């Protein structure tokens with residue numbers, strides 16, 4: 001069987017690896033994507049392997065949310081084995097650093113996440129922190145309530161200190177760039193795998209099936225099966241292909257992360273806040289580079305700006321608030337760290353904010369995108385399911401919930417959506433330096449947001465459903481049509 005995979009991010013590579021391990025001598029797997037990976041979310045990721053630490057007050061309320069959490073929890077358990085699988089497969093061809101790696105006992109993969117509950121934003125942090133603790137208890141997941149002062153390398157400014165903290169031992173982190181290198185090394189050991197350093201211009205449909213893809217230089221490549229995993233560009237590619245299938249729009253969740261070098265304050269664990277203000281909060285993550293380099297590189301993340309199209313640079317305000325947040329809320333000594341790289345990646349974010357995963361009404365086309373902020377973590381699980389879908393095997397029927405041609409999931413009522421959006425807007429304002437005045441103005445601002453959101457819901461005809469808070473501006477400016 002010949003399979004073309006459009007895209008070369010973590011979802012594409014992990015799925016190619018699953019397929020390659022099961023391939024027959026006559027099979028061919030072609031991975032198409034520019035080597036430089038423009039806009040890659042994968043390369044900008046932390047990449048935290050967080051499941052419980054990502055929970056917020058609404059995370060486990062609906063069937064789709066619950067299934068998403070199950071996948072994420074399963075991914076936490078699969079990562080240690082997955083790391084060894086691709087390291088074993090790539091043995092002999094791994095990058096120099098990886099060859100000396102101790103696998104899951106150190107190096108570019110490590111376990112341990114501290115979640116802090118501080119007062120830098122607003123009480124949404126408390127609500128989400130409580131939701132994390134409640135879920136850990138309900139699922140009997142190991143965790144410890146600890147004194148924030150005992151967290152290694154945690155030295156916030158006094159006024160931003162955490163009042164509570166927990167340690168989750170099973171949730172870890174990776175260096176995404178080394179992971180991509182190691183996966184590519186593993187894939188290079190399979191003769192059926194071929195890379196094409198190019199961009200796909202469009203997919204070509206002939207009758208009921210996809211026949212081929214056409215590259216930007218006009219080259220046509222035929223195959224039996226196609227996996228569309230190009231991250232945030234999926235909608236542009238589908239539009240250029242005119243395949244006559246109805247797939248909800250995927251937006252560009254432009255995210256910034258910043259690599260710093262902090263020789264005196266190396267990290268060995270993740271330190272993070274709960275999700276807040278329409279994003280995943282503030283975090284600092286060990287960024288292991290090589291066995292020869294000291295453990296002094298750290299990734300600070302991350303921002304999120306939903307955009308209808310690609311944006312190459314990070315916004316000044318994103319960079320400013322991440323650096324300020326890191327110095328104020330994580331370690332005040334970071335003022336003397338040096339910035340080594342600013343990453344900008346496009347989180348593939350769908351109209352309803354749930355992933356698009358599965359077969360389509362075109363029998364040989366599978367789509368995998370929309371993983372938003374946890375696609376790296378989910379990749380060992382999703383890659384198994386996607387390989388099975390491409391091989392026409394059965395998968396968990398709950399994947400139907402994320403069928404690419406579904407109508408957008410609208411589980412939030414109008415009232416709940418407006419409440420949630422107001423809370424997140426206020427949380428975001430506090431993160432960006434809002435200082436309330438000593439009068440009615442703070443309440444008036446809340447009322448102003450509420451009135452504005454009521455009007456927007458009326459304007460787009462959202463009477464018995466609510467706009468996902470992240471998508472407010474996309475509805476406001478007409479980028480989503482009902």
Ligand SMILES: Cc1cc2nc3c(=O)[nH]c(=O)nc-3n(C[C@H](O)[C@H](O)[C@H](O)COP(=O)(O)OP(=O)(O)OC[C@H]3O[C@@H](n4cnc5c(N)ncnc54)[C@H](O)[C@@H]3O)c2cc1C
Pocket residue numbers: 006007008009010011012032033034036037038039040041042043044045046047048049050198199200201229230231232233237253254255256257301302303344345346347348368369370371372373374375376377378
């Ligand atoms: C700042 C930031 C921090 C994040 N932190 C985390 C985290 O801590 N944990 C976590 O699990 N997730 C995290 N994420 C989310 C995670 O990165 C994504 O969910 C995941 O990487 C998506 O993978 P992907 O393969 O679908 O897309 P991508 O990684 O974006 O890969 C798509 C690839 O396809 C290529 N491509 C695009 N169009 C075409 C085309 N027409 N032809 C050929 N190739 C094409 C692109 O150049 C790119 O290389 C973060 C994201 C960002 C931006």
